[in-house]
Amino acid sequence: MTLTEFIEKFAECFNQTPAASITATTEFKKLSEWGSMLTLIVIAMIDADYEKTITAEDLKASNTVEELFEKVKSK
Amino acid sequence: MSLFTVPNIKLSGLSACVPKNTEDNLDCALLAPADREAFVNTVGIRYRRVAEAGVTASDLCVTAANQLLDDLKWAREEIKILVFVTQTPDYTIPNTSSLLQEKLGLSKNCIAFDVNLGCSGYVYGLSIVGSLLQNMVGGKALLLVGDISTQTISMKDKSTAPLFSDAGTATGLEFSLNHEIHFNLQTDGKEFDDIIISDGGYRNRVSEKSFVEEEHAPGVLRNNLQMKLDGVKIFNFALREIAPNINTLLTEKKIDKETVNYFVFHQANKLMIESVRKKLKIEAGKVPYSLHDFGNTSSATIPLTMLVNLSHALTTQRVKLLLSGFGVGLSWGSCCVETENLVCSKLIEV
Numbered sequence: 001m002t003l004t005e006f007i008e009k010f011a012e013c014f015n016q017t018p019a020a021s022i023t024a025t026t027e028f029k030k031l032s033e034w035g036s037m038l039t040l041i042v043i044a045m046i047d048a049d050y051e052k053t054i055t056a057e058d059l060k061a062s063n064t065v066e067e068l069f070e071k072v073k074s075k
Numbered sequence: 076m077s078l079f080t081v082p083n084i085k086l087s088g089l090s091a092c093v094p095k096n097t098e099d100n101l102d103c104a105l106l107a108p109a110d111r112e113a114f115v116n117t118v119g120i121r122y123r124r125v126a127e128a129g130v131t132a133s134d135l136c137v138t139a140a141n142q143l144l145d146d147l148k149w150a151r152e153e154i155k156i157l158v159f160v161t162q163t164p165d166y167t168i169p170n171t172s173s174l175l176q177e178k179l180g181l182s183k184n185c186i187a188f189d190v191n192l193g194c195s196g197y198v199y200g201l202s203i204v205g206s207l208l209q210n211m212v213g214g215k216a217l218l219l220v221g222d223i224s225t226q227t228i229s230m231k232d233k234s235t236a237p238l239f240s241d242a243g244t245a246t247g248l249e250f251s252l253n254h255e256i257h258f259n260l261q262t263d264g265k266e267f268d269d270i271i272i273s274d275g276g277y278r279n280r281v282s283e284k285s286f287v288e289e290e291h292a293p294g295v296l297r298n299n300l301q302m303k304l305d306g307v308k309i310f311n312f313a314l315r316e317i318a319p320n321i322n323t324l325l326t327e328k329k330i331d332k333e334t335v336n337y338f339v340f341h342q343a344n345k346l347m348i349e350s351v352r353k354k355l356k357i358e359a360g361k362v363p364y365s366l367h368d369f370g371n372t373s374s375a376t377i378p379l380t381m382l383v384n385l386s387h388a389l390t391t392q393r394v395k396l397l398l399s400g401f402g403v404g405l406s407w408g409s410c411c412v413e414t415e416n417l418v419c420s421k422l423i424e425v
Contacts, residue, residue: 035110041117044346053311
């Protein structure tokens with residue numbers, strides 16, 4: 001489980017946001033596409049690919065993609 | 076968990092009634108225009124059926140039940156059990172099933188009661204009716220399952236309004252040797268408030284405050300007499316519990332997953348069901364969806380999906396079904412049932 005791989009998978013969850021614009025330091029909740037649907041899509045991706053459960057609180061506590069990655073890793 | 080088998084019981088017929096009145100989520104003002112198509116693609120719900128004011132879940136079920144009894148050619152006096160699963164009864168008191176017994180012209184020698192369950196209600200209802208019917212030689216029963224959830228939600232709440240839809244269904248069951256249904260039913264009341272209407276019962280009586288609308292998040296406005304749904308918690312609940320529940324049923328009851336023809340899930344959310352399907356490694360063609368055209372009709376989604384998507388197979392073949400309902404309570408359960416030449420009435424629109 002690497003950060004690079006996580007960023008790739010995270011970026012694939014988005015439809016309109018170009019993958020290249022998503023990096024470790026991206027504050028994902030500030031992206032215009034982010035919302036309740038993306039929340040569920042990201043939770044489903046993390047559940048399927050990493051077999052980890054991410055809660056609403058976990059997402060609230062993570063600002064950047066790397067912070068979310070660390071949260072997933074710590075589970 | 077509660078794992079058990081009910082012997083001597085078979086499904087004989089199925090019918091459903093939905094309102095003609097249809098709303099399109101591509102026109103849903105609560106969602107930003109750019110989000111509407113993404114919602115339909117991700118959640119899977121485009122059209123929702125909305126009952127006119129004054130039409131209740133029991134009205135939809137009466138129409139469905141009358142059609143089914145006619146199609147099954149069952150005499151009204153043959154029905155010994157009537158169970159009505161709903162969270163939108165006609166009255167707080169009395170039980171709506173008593174009114175249904177009268178409206179359907181059933182005999183006074185008929186057991187009739189309501190069951191207050193939502194999304195798990197069809198599977199629970201089958202277990203309740205089956206358990207009562209299993210020793211009643213020659214007995215016939217009606218399981219009526221339906222809700223008018225659109226009446227319970229705020230039209231200013233984007234977390235519920237684009238999801239819910241109305242329907243009433245009827246399932247005919249009868250005593251039959253050599254048939255059985257396997258169940259695995261579960262409950263977790265710790266998360267009872269993930270889906271809740273907090274006021275209007277006897278814990279929180281209706282007061283002036285009950286009608287005060289609050290903004291819980293942008294686009295999420297409701298009062299305490301309207302349904303709250305915590306989408307993320309319910310999503311995680313489904314990811315956590317549904318696949319193990321089904322796997323346990325299959326393992327403990329020694330059912331080869333490959334022999335199951337269709338897995339019919341409660342139609343809550345396409346992304347959720349697809350996630351569970353992939354966990355269970357079920358091929359896509361075995362998981363039917365009705366939610367694009369009919370939305371989340373609460374306890375009615377499973378029989379509605381069976382009718383709308385599987386009628387041809389159910390009426391002409393022997394079919395092994397795995398049914399899985401999950402949601403409010405939190406309550407969830409699965410069952411495995413084999414049907415043969417089921418009578419499926421044509422979908423009724425009123």
